[in-house]
Amino acid sequence: MTIEAASRKLVAEFSARRTLRTGSLITTVFGDAIAPRGGTVWLGSLIEAMRHFGISERLVRTSVFRLSQDGWLQSNQVGRRSYYMLTEEGSIRFARATHKIYGEPEQAWDGTWNLVLLGGIDTESRELVRKELGWLGYGALATGVLAHPLPDMRDVEATLGRLGVADDLVIMTGQTIRNEQGMKVLSRNSWNLEDIDNRYASFVRRFRPLMSARGDSAVNLEPLSAFLVRTLLIQEYRKVLLRDPQLPAELLPANWHGNAAYQLCRNLYRAVCEQAEVYLDATMQTADGPLPPPGRAFFDRFGGLQP
Amino acid sequence: MTIEAASRKLVAEFSARRTLRTGSLITTVFGDAIAPRGGTVWLGSLIEAMRHFGISERLVRTSVFRLSQDGWLQSNQVGRRSYYMLTEEGSIRFARATHKIYGEPEQAWDGTWNLVLLGGIDTESRELVRKELGWLGYGALATGVLAHPLPDMRDVEATLGRLGVADDLVIMTGQTIRNEQGMKVLSRNSWNLEDIDNRYASFVRRFRPLMSARGDSAVNLEPLSAFLVRTLLIQEYRKVLLRDPQLPAELLPANWHGNAAYQLCRNLYRAVCEQAEVYLDATMQTADGPLPPPGRAFFDRFGGLQP
Numbered sequence: 100m101t102i103e104a105a106s107r108k109l110v111a112e113f114s115a116r117r118t119l120r121t122g123s124l125i126t127t128v129f130g131d132a133i134a135p136r137g138g139t140v141w142l143g144s145l146i147e148a149m150r151h152f153g154i155s156e157r158l159v160r161t162s163v164f165r166l167s168q169d170g171w172l173q174s175n176q177v178g179r180r181s182y183y184m185l186t187e188e189g190s191i192r193f194a195r196a197t198h199k200i201y202g203e204p205e206q207a208w209d210g211t212w213n214l215v216l217l218g219g220i221d222t223e224s225r226e227l228v229r230k231e232l233g234w235l236g237y238g239a240l241a242t243g244v245l246a247h248p249l250p251d252m253r254d255v256e257a258t259l260g261r262l263g264v265a266d267d268l269v270i271m272t273g274q275t276i277r278n279e280q281g282m283k284v285l286s287r288n289s290w291n292l293e294d295i296d297n298r299y300a301s302f303v304r305r306f307r308p309l310m311s312a313r314g315d316s317a318v319n320l321e322p323l324s325a326f327l328v329r330t331l332l333i334q335e336y337r338k339v340l341l342r343d344p345q346l347p348a349e350l351l352p353a354n355w356h357g358n359a360a361y362q363l364c365r366n367l368y369r370a371v372c373e374q375a376e377v378y379l380d381a382t383m384q385t386a387d388g389p390l391p392p393p394g395r396a397f398f399d400r401f402g403g404l405q406p
Numbered sequence: 407m408t409i410e411a412a413s414r415k416l417v418a419e420f421s422a423r424r425t426l427r428t429g430s431l432i433t434t435v436f437g438d439a440i441a442p443r444g445g446t447v448w449l450g451s452l453i454e455a456m457r458h459f460g461i462s463e464r465l466v467r468t469s470v471f472r473l474s475q476d477g478w479l480q481s482n483q484v485g486r487r488s489y490y491m492l493t494e495e496g497s498i499r500f501a502r503a504t505h506k507i508y509g510e511p512e513q514a515w516d517g518t519w520n521l522v523l524l525g526g527i528d529t530e531s532r533e534l535v536r537k538e539l540g541w542l543g544y545g546a547l548a549t550g551v552l553a554h555p556l557p558d559m560r561d562v563e564a565t566l567g568r569l570g571v572a573d574d575l576v577i578m579t580g581q582t583i584r585n586e587q588g589m590k591v592l593s594r595n596s597w598n599l600e601d602i603d604n605r606y607a608s609f610v611r612r613f614r615p616l617m618s619a620r621g622d623s624a625v626n627l628e629p630l631s632a633f634l635v636r637t638l639l640i641q642e643y644r645k646v647l648l649r650d651p652q653l654p655a656e657l658l659p660a661n662w663h664g665n666a667a668y669q670l671c672r673n674l675y676r677a678v679c680e681q682a683e684v685y686l687d688a689t690m691q692t693a694d695g696p697l698p699p700p701g702r703a704f705f706d707r708f709g710g711l712q713p
Contacts, residue, residue, distance in 0.1 A: 266588075
């Protein structure tokens with residue numbers, strides 16, 4: 100199988116999936132491709148790009164409408180054409196996700212935990228905090244205690260502020276002084292790391308064939324194929340990452356597939372990135388013509404895009 | 407009312423109480439009076455002393471039998487006489503209680519909490535740990551997390567070892583980094599400090615009249631009265647202390663009565679101590695005659711017994 104055939108197979112499999120969520124895929128395209136290049140795109144270009152994933156024009160229109168209602172996108176009408184761009188809120192959310200997706204996953208850890216005590220708030224708020232801090236990677240170390248070893252405190256503060264519980268919750272820092280091994284067991288149960296590990300493993304199985312095949316390599320993909328592969332790559336990686344609390348290595352099970360997934364994602368992204376940009380140059384339009392070139396931050400993705 | 411009349415009133419009120427537990431009172435006599443003076447006493451002396459609290463010979467015999475079965479006391483028959491002494495286990499337990507009862511209650515605190523995570527053990531063990539660490543002053547900061555600001559780690563380790571969960575439980579140290587005030591609120595709920603404060607206040611109300619009355623003072627009490635007052639003083643103080651997690655001042659409510667209770671207990675103990683010893687000299691017998699004189703540690707009680 101050539102690398103082109105492998106990419107067609109990947110896209111076909113993806114399109115055939117029942118659980119395909121168009122809004123999520125459009126979010127990926129905006130975050131991965133449009134955001135670093137001005138952030139605005141003609142709806143027609145988006146419809147054309149989505150067509151290759153087997154997504155109908157109607158579905159794209161419904162999805163961007165929903166994303167607008169949810170505060171991610173805003174539209175701008177110029178003549179008969181609609182242009183979509185990220186809202187300010189959407190940009191902030193993307194910037195945060197970007198940091199998580201394209202940054203190095205390994206972080207040094209000094210053994211300190213961040214502990215959020217839920218005792219000070221009512222049951223309803225407790226549920227909300229549990230859910231929202233869950234998105235930030237917090238797990239329940241015990242009923243009534245959410246924990247994370249390496250939280251982004253800005254995100255935590257912003258979330259608590261938004262939920263109106265900033266003055267009620269008690270936060271501690273904690274260090275394990277007894278039974279480190281038991282702490283690893285608690286961690287596994289708190290986050291269901293097995294499930295996340297399985298998702299990383301299946302991500303690796305799905306995308307590894309795209310890297311190289313019979314002397315052929317992903318760098319040789321056509322611009323369109325490169326764009327489709329790059330988009331699906333980030334889409335799938337992002338989906339696992341959203342569930343991953345990104346625990347430090349000390350707390351992960353042996354043979355954790357997260358690192359292999361990151362490395363594959365980085366290598367494949369580097370391989371297809373440039374050709375995918377060629378596709379964007381040729382296809383994506385703004386009110387002022389093609390997309391502007393990407394900003395400098397773009398080239399820092401995955402520790403630097405130049406191989 | 408003279409000071410003698412006040413002491414008779416105290417003893418009468420105590421004897422009339424339905425909830426009077428003879429075993430507990432005998433435990434106090436052993437810990438407070440017998441333990442520092444050799445640890446052994448003739449059952450007949452004990453029966454005679456208990457009679458003044460309105461406790462029958464039969465009840466004393468039943469109680470020492472139960473205390474023996476529970477591993478606190480052991481008996482030694484010499485001729486027709488039974489002598490009771492503390493077991494080794496009983497001595498250790500008394501020594502620990504002694505430290506708590508007669509030591510200074512104020513402790514400096516650096517803000518560090520000890521946190522015991524109950525996630526690693528089954529429900530049954532969890533209940534046991536909750537109960538046993540509860541005796542060591544731990545409160546539930548959240549479901550599944552026991553906490554204490556100033557635990558005696560030797561006691562904790564011994565307890566966990568005895569319960570067979572030493573290898574399963576995770577212990578952390580924690581520091582509040584957000585909402586110190588909220589932590590105080592959590593503390594109050596975790597320990598029901600209001601109830602303990604009320605008990606301290608009623609202890610103070612009960613024993614304050616014993617200190618002085620119309621130019622009379624507790625130092626003038628007869629030996630027997632001094633012994634009865636001293637025993638009831640420690641009995642009642644011990645009962646509140648057992649419930650008191652002994653939190654540092656920073657976590658206590660304003661107007662906490664614990665300090666007033668300690669000071670009253672110390673002052674009254676210092677006042678009646680010597681006369682009570684005279685009673686012990688004259689009444690308590692061992693197989694070799696009167697009780698030996700108290701060891702040096704005795705005179706260090708309450709920061710030193712010489713006023």
